[in-house]
Amino acid sequence: MLLASLGTSIANIALPALAEAFSASFPQVQAVVVAYLGTMTISVVIAGRAGDRFGLKAMLIMGLTLFIAASLLSAAASSLWLLIGARALQGIGAAFLMTFAMALMRHTVDEAHIGRAMGLLGTVSALGTALGPSLGGLLIQMEGQMGGWRSIFWVQVPLAVFALILTILILPGEQGAGNTTSTSLWSVLDRRLTPSLLINILVAAVMMTTLVVGPFYLSLGLGLTATETGLAMAIGPVISIFSGLPSGRLVDAWGSRPVLAVGLGLLALGAFLLAFLPNTIGVPGYILSLIVLTPGYQLFQAANNTAAFEHVLASHRGTVSGLLGLSRNIGLIAGASIMGAIFAFGVGTEDFAHADASSITSGMRLTFLTASALIIVAIALVLSQPDTKAKNRLHQ
Incomplete structure (x- = not known):
């Protein structure tokens, strides 16, 4: 990996x-x-x-x-x-x-x-x-x-x-x-797996948005140098490194569905904060938003991947793993292209180097309000699914 x-x-x-x-x-x-x-x-x-x-x-x-x-x-x-x-x-x-x-x-x-x-x-x-x-x-x-x-x-x-x-x-x-x-590919796609794949696409698109839009906002909107922008961009991966294993432990303790809901909630909140906090208090607002967003992503990953494998036959695990990777990559591509286009629309031009700071700020706000809406759609998909495997290991 x-x-x-x-x-x-x-x-x-x-x-x-x-x-x-x-x-x-x-x-x-x-x-x-x-x-x-x-x-x-x-x-x-x-x-x-x-x-x-x-x-x-x-x-x-x-x-x-x-x-x-x-x-x-x-x-x-x-x-x-x-x-x-x-x-x-x-x-x-x-x-x-x-x-x-x-x-x-x-x-x-x-x-x-x-x-x-x-x-x-x-x-x-x-x-x-x-x-x-x-x-x-x-x-x-x-x-x-x-x-x-x-x-x-x-x-x-x-x-x-x-x-x-x-x-x-x-x-x-x-x-x-x-x-x-x-066994056909379509027989692996059932009512339990398909929502996990759709949610994976939405979340990956939002996370890719932070990587695509973040450098432009930090350098052009907040006026950071290349070194300062790099350091700010590294905060998310560093938080991910330290939050991955604890996220998995929570899935083992609470079950995948509750942790999935918490993770998506933090993602929605983090995206919403990215739309407003950096514009209000600058770099600390950007960092604070990532502190909320990134653990939410790790909680989501651990819970969604676990949920995707819960009802899968051992003979289908390779296919399911491949489908999870495919959905993630589709989301990454969508985040780079579609969300990038939304950012350009919000800025008012694709020539970011000649846009003023207020235009970059407007693009940032529109993009992450859209990202927050995508996560809300993902939450709706989770809530629409029956809880077929209510697990409670806390009492075991």
Whole structure:
């Protein structure tokens, strides 16, 4: 899980260096990031189905092998287009890593600790996201000793090799792999799973909005420097790292449905605060809003992922994990595109660099009021579902 999220975030910091190394425009080097995300999005459900049919462990080994080979190809790429092609292969490998990390976690952890396990995955994912820009920036700055931009791909190789060794030696195989050939994808989508996927899309879109809109607001609306903006943007991932495991423990103690409601409530409140508090008290208001929003996201992730697996057959866990990854990626894409367009509409122009601070503030307010409304829709979806599994472990 850490490798997949690290592969997503570490390349962003290298885009200026890639533009200089290959004498390419920003849209051209941006394809290095888009290729990875695109193939990962397309491949997650295919990977899940393959895992259910051929075995989760076997497919994870294949995914790690592909990820290692693609990382080596990326580091050795002699042209931008070879790098883009290698990154597309790495995205396919990352889809296997992300899908089977969750599915095998569910396969190896007992029922009483599944929430804690999902919370731990959320922590590690946030760690990879937070580590990417800082580690990548450090490696690129050490150009003489580490090889510049190539080092951000070289560093992923030993990590992936270590994960491959651990997978082969430690993770158990599954009994009965290969018995899902007659099961259609649509048969996995039932009344319990579909709302989890829809809510996942809405929440991922809101979280992506903070990453897309945040830098523009902090730098253009509040006048922060690039370093100050980076520090403010790092607060969310840092909070995620420390709130993931406690969120999972709450799911184990209270059950997924109550924690899901609390998480969505905090997300709605955090988005609403982002619409007004930063405009009122500046950077402290932005930070305070993240302190509310980010734990809500970790509570949501632990509870929603746990709920999605509660009634799933062991032979369908790979497919469900792939569907969760697909819905998340769809939400991320929607957040970057649709919510970004709403921000531009609120600002009144797509040329943000020439917009005044009041226009940026108006765009911020409109965007996060919309985000808050999306979370309210998600809460309505949760409340519309019957509580078929009322759990209360507090008295056990």
